[in-house]
Amino acid sequence: MQHAEKINESMRKAIEECMSCSALCEETISYCMDMPGTMMDAADLRMMMDCAAVTRTCADMMCRTSPWHAELCAMCARICGACADMCEKMPRDAQLSRLARACRSCAQSCTSMAGAAA
Incomplete structure (x- = not known):
C-alpha cells in the first residue's frame, strides 16, 4: 500500500485542523502578550503553548502514519478541549473565540482519529 493511500480523508482533515489550530494558538499567544493590561495569566499562556505544541506534533505523527498517532490524537483532543474551555471564559x-472554535473542531477531528485506530 502506498503511503498516500494510508492517509484517508478523515486523517487529512485532522492534519489540517491540527496545523490550523497550532498556528492560531501561536498567533493568539502573541496577541495576548501584546495586549495592554493582558487578561491572561501565565497558566493560560502555558495552556496555549501546550496546545500549539501537541497539535503540531499530532499533525506530524499523522503525516508520517506513526503507529502512535491514535494515542497522541486522544491526548491532543483533551488538551484542545481544555484550551477551548479556557478561551471560552472570555467570550x-x-x-479567543476564534481559538476556542478551532480547538473544538480540532478536538472533534482528533477524537475521531483516536477512535478510528482503536
Whole structure:
C-alpha cells in the first residue's frame, strides 16, 4: 500500500485542523502578550503553548502514519478541549473565540482519529 493511500480523508482533515489550530494558538499567544493590561495569566499562556505544541506534533505523527498517532490524537483532543474551555471564559474577545472554535473542531477531528485506530 502506498503511503498516500494510508492517509484517508478523515486523517487529512485532522492534519489540517491540527496545523490550523497550532498556528492560531501561536498567533493568539502573541496577541495576548501584546495586549495592554493582558487578561491572561501565565497558566493560560502555558495552556496555549501546550496546545500549539501537541497539535503540531499530532499533525506530524499523522503525516508520517506513526503507529502512535491514535494515542497522541486522544491526548491532543483533551488538551484542545481544555484550551477551548479556557478561551471560552472570555467570550467577548474575538481572537479567543476564534481559538476556542478551532480547538473544538480540532478536538472533534482528533477524537475521531483516536477512535478510528482503536
